[in-house]
Amino acid sequence: MNTPFPIRSVRAHFPALNPSDGSLPLVYFDGPGGTQMASQALMGMMTYISRGMANLHGPFPTSLRTDALLLEARAAMADFLHCQPQEVAFGQNMTSLAFAIARSLGALVQPGDEVVVTEADHRANVDPWASLARDRGAGVRYIPLNPTTYTLELDRLEALITPQTRLVAVGLSSNVTGTVTDVEPIIARAKAVGALVVLDAVHAVPHLPVNVEQLGCDVLLCSAYKFFGPHIGIAVIAQALFEKLPVYKLEPAPAHIPDKLETGTQNHEALAGLLGALGFIESLGEGNNRKECLQRGMQRLEAYESELAAYTEQLLQNVPGLKLYRAPAGTKKTPTFAFTLEGVPSWEVSRWFAERHQMCVADGHFYATTMAEKLGVLAGGGWVRIGLAPYTSREELERFHAALLEFVAERRLRANTPT
Known part of the structure; x- marks a missing residue:
């Protein structure tokens, strides 16, 4: 698809960018922490709630609609991630699902094994x-x-992943540097020694087409609030593993997949919102069915964000005292930028942007604490981070760049002013 990216119509799908109370809109650069919600997701939730909510497996209309909603959400996620609907399970969030799966895998790991x-x-x-x-x-x-490169040292895989390895967990993309990891050799090495592979795709799914079948992982985890939907976690578990996975559950609860992992009543309105978020992505693509439209929608989104990312990197190169934590050219990356300013605590930067320019700029370690310790950024409060989304405009980036130069100039002026 060679037509220009429809940034104006895309932005119109996000109510947060167009406040109805007359207030000035915020500029949202905090996508890695959670994107804004697409109007399709919001309307999906409101429609489900306003038509009447219900739990599953009842004979009355609201319950039957909820049954159908759950099945449709699984099918849509399967189309989005290229897996089977019965491999898709929902939960509170990615972290809760990961701990639940870890508990279930306990019997597969013995003393002396390695993770x-x-x-x-x-x-x-x-x-x-x-x-x-x-x-x-x-x-x-x-x-x-x-x-130096902010990439994993994959030349050490053979020594690290051994016949004693039972599980390998790796992220598809860093939520700090945006580095997209080449997971193919990791998965290949893990499979060669009979180990399971868990992929954290929370930061990757909003920016890249993800194909579970091609990846060949055993578990993939992501979260809808990172791709324009509500707070709900998604786990894709390969059927062969899922069927034999023992789970902590109530005795009468279903023992079949994928229901057995979904303890308690699910957040049905969030499932409706998830369908709406996928509908937004689908609207960006063309094809003969939902799967094709989702795939091409993500490709179109990725192309636009890559163009913005290149422009952002160019803007940041001429900012005095700025250190950018970004992999070198040739390394695939998401449009996520972490940086520090020499001698300036990260929290001071993000607060200034919020108070002076109504820009949502994040700061901290972003739970990548091992990386933060290794790169020595914790003493200064971690990184400053901006993340782009399909609703980010070039004009917003230019405003950010001008504001950043303004901040640096003010900071230098204060430093040189006698007290």
Whole structure:
């Protein structure tokens, strides 16, 4: 599709960008922490609620509609991620699902076994598996982060992933640097020794087409509030593993997949919102069916964001005292930028942007604490981070750049002014 990206019509789909109370709109650069919600998601939730809510498996209309909603949400996520509907389970959030799956995998890990995680990942894809290892008397190994390229050192896989390895957990993309990890050699090495592979796709799914079948992982986790929907977590578990996975559940609750992992009543209105969010992505693409439209919608979204990312990187290169934590050219990356300003606490930067320019700019370690420790940024409060989304405009980036230069100039002026 060679037509220009319809940024104006895309922005019209996000009510937060167009406040109805007359207030000035915020500029949202906090997508890695959670995107704004598309109007299709909002309307999906409101429609479900206003028509009458119900629990599952009743003979009355509201319950029957809820049954159908759950099935449709599974089918839509299967189309989006290229898996089977029975492999899709929903939960409170990615972290809760990861801990639930880790508990269920306990019997597969024995004393003396090993679990492999990475130095780059969000702790939600480290601590569930490290806790599993600790509880079972297993060891934990880390795939190291290269502190210069902000990529994983994949040349050490053979030594790190051994016949003692039972599980390997890795993120598809860093929520700090945006680095997209080449997971193919990791998965291949893990499969060669019979280990399970868990992929954290929370930060990748909003920016890249993801194909579970092609990846060949055992578990993939993501969250709808990162791709224009409500707060709900999604787990894709390969059917062969899912069927034999023991779970903690109520005795009368279903024992079949995928229901057995969904403890208690699900957030049905969030499922309606999830369908709406996928509908927004689908509207960006063309095709003969939902799967094709979702795929092409993501490709179109990725192309637009890549163009914005290149422009952003160009803007940041001429900011005095700014250190950008970004992989070199040739490394695939999402439009996510983490930086520090020399001598300035990260929280001071984000507060200034909020108060002076109504821009949502994040600061902190973003739960990638191992990376933060290794790169020595914790003393200054971590990083400043901006993340782009399909509703981000070039004009907003230019405003951000001008404001950033203004901040640096003010800071230097104060430093040079006698007290």
